[in-house]
Amino acid sequence: MAFSRRSKEPVPEVDTNIWACKNENCSGWMRASFSFNEDPNCPLCQSSMQMETHVLPEVGE
Numbered sequence: 001m002a003f004s005r006r007s008k009e010p011v012p013e014v015d016t017n018i019w020a021c022k023n024e025n026c027s028g029w030m031r032a033s034f035s036f037n038e039d040p041n042c043p044l045c046q047s048s049m050q051m052e053t054h055v056l057p058e059v060g061e
Helices: none
Strands: 014-019 029-031 049-057
Touching: 029 049
Parallel strands: none
Antiparallel strands: 014 029, 014 049
């Protein structure tokens, strides 16, 4: 049985709004579209978060 080793199509990257942790010792972040709160706390350290934009792979929402 042979398996295909074709390269997969690259996932397009887009500018994405994220919530990033304000605590400089924490690297927590989450996509804004995946947050249920308008002003969330970091799920890792419970610090406040700020809105930023990063280039991330596109996901179906």
